[in-house]
Amino acid sequence: MLRMSNLFLRTLRDDPSDAEVPSHRLLVRASYIRRAAPGGFSWLPLGWEVFRNVERIVREEMNAAGFQEVHFPALLPKEPYEATHRYHEYGDNLFRLTDRHGAEFLLAPTHEEMFTLTVKDLYSSYRDLPLVIYQIQTKFRDEARPRAGLLRTREFSMKDSYSFDLDQAGLDVAYQAHRNAYIKLFERMQLPFVIVAATSGAMGGSASEEFLAPLPVGEDTFVRCTSCDFAANVEAVHTPVPDAIPFDGLPASMVHNTPKTPTIAKLVDYVNGVGENGDASLRHPDRDWTAADTLKNVVVTLRHPDGTTEPLAVGLEGHREVDMKRLEAQVAPAEVAPFDEDDFKKYPALKKGYIGPGALGANKESGIRYLLDPRIVDGTQWITGADQYNQHVLHLTAGRDFTGDGVVEAAEILDGDVCPSCGSNVEIARGIEIGHIFQLGTKYATALELTVRDENDKPVTPTMGSYGVGVSRCLAAVAEATLDDNGLCWPREISPADFHIVSAGKEGTPHGPYAEELASSLEAAGLRVLLDDRPKTSPGVKFKDAELIGVPTIVVVGRGLNNEDDPTIEVKDRKTGEREDISTSVIVDHLIALAR
RNA sequence: CGGGGUGUAGCGCAGCUUGGUUAGCGCGCCUGCUUUGGGAGCAGGAGGCCGGGAGUUCGAAUCUCCCCACCCCGACCA
Structure with missing residues (x-):
């Protein structure tokens, strides 16, 4: 029995000044946790009760799925992580340290290498597979910016599991088993969640989904439909392609002087006849022009893994920005960098602020590859740069007056965009990443030379999956999802008491x-x-x-x-x-x- | 890493502009009396390297410089 007369706690009447996020404020005020280090928290009795309840739910659902619990050290030698190149790829986020003999160690941010090596150590036959093992362990990541209390810390508790299968069919089974187990455990926590397709990033591999708790304090943005159950990461949203418009009767394109209009806003004002030097003769007959009537052409630099660079132009509606995450997902493994002043000097055909399709394209003057947003279908008409300073062209028509070298999904998603699933509208929402499931494939098994013998005594490389649930983060997410003006409000199974x-x-x-x-x-x-x-x-x-x-x-x-x-x-x-x-x-x- | 903000008692804050009593208030804590259904009252008390360092000055919480930490936005982030 917990007794308030001797429980180790001190509730606070005022909000702590260093806590902005509601769950953080209340967990500190109600004496569940105290900040102990940058990105590190101590657990007080109530907090530890709750932590263990969350942990127990995760453990029970993992065990119910037939997975076996193990436990690895958090302090690891660097060699396995060098074999997979992650010792360096992980960059500044990895805590590295040196022992008294000068040997290098790390505090594990995740454990793919050790699990793979241990399976290699114990198993050598196809008969041993499939296998799923998991642990609930403290992870360390030297986050650039810990924030929001327990939501992003440098030391945190994570359940991580790893599956080992002989083939893709087996991996699919393990993946699905985790997906189902996660659904159950989040439902037991009474944590609302959506499952979104994700890119797998530094983990390598193919299929990957994130479980997001849709809460405004979340750090991940995702897209969801306001009427159907569609939800996806911004990288994974496909823009529905509108029908092409017949060219018959469309006005011819015409170049106009549009002085001092290097930005979309100034251009729109100009053609609407607004301002001291606006040109009212260019006004739309029925309505005002908007930024969506303009075709914006953004040039970036692609940096390929081999170190070479290449310019790339993206044409998109003028009211949208280029979404770097979406663009990078399209051009991976290349990375995207801004096009700077020096770059512009190398391409005199590009008139900054007045770039148009006339100069863009693999076989045009600039030679720059030119990709178009999927909405730029044949017959759409645009106000866009005329490739001369202080000049724009009106009624420039896709398919008739210009074409791109291809299509790219790089425009930002906006509230009200068409849902790719049902045709209704989507909205941008924020979510807390509470779980993530990956199909890793053979990246780790290959790098660490894990093979087993098949029925013909031939070595085969198992295919792997990795699956994570942030235990301490889930606790914070539950707090965040349930709290009200008066305080915390736990579901019974997580609560420190009934x-x-x-x-x-x-x-x-x-x-x-x-x-x-x-x-x-x-x-x-x-x-x-x-x-x-x-x-x-x-x-x-x-x-x-x-x-x-x-x-x-x-x-x-x-x-x-x-x-x-x-x-x-x-x-x-x-x-x-x-x-x-x-x-x-x-x-x-x-x-x-x-x-x- | 870039931009903005904040560091004064366990917690929340004032004082700083214009340097000068013993650095103040509320909550919490301790003692006593009263009180007991929505963060009680009265009286007394303890608790501070004013984030750290260096400077300016007769004198620094206050002015200058450097550093550190925290919060927010962005970048980054299995």
């Missing part, structure tokens, strides 16, 4: 002893109780603390106990705020039923 019993009588009245007795009865039934037995503490303080701490059911032993004919106990639901007076004759059974 019941928070407030003894609200004066000293010397029967309330104290009754609360003790009720707490014991509940404990005897296997339920967890937090008893506020503090003497000389006013009821108001106890009520406020109970709300702040967030146990799902608050039980008040108070004035109802004074009813001589039928004494009652108040039972309050933390989430809904609903109160009920329950007769002492049935209170124990009533509470047991609530908790089951």
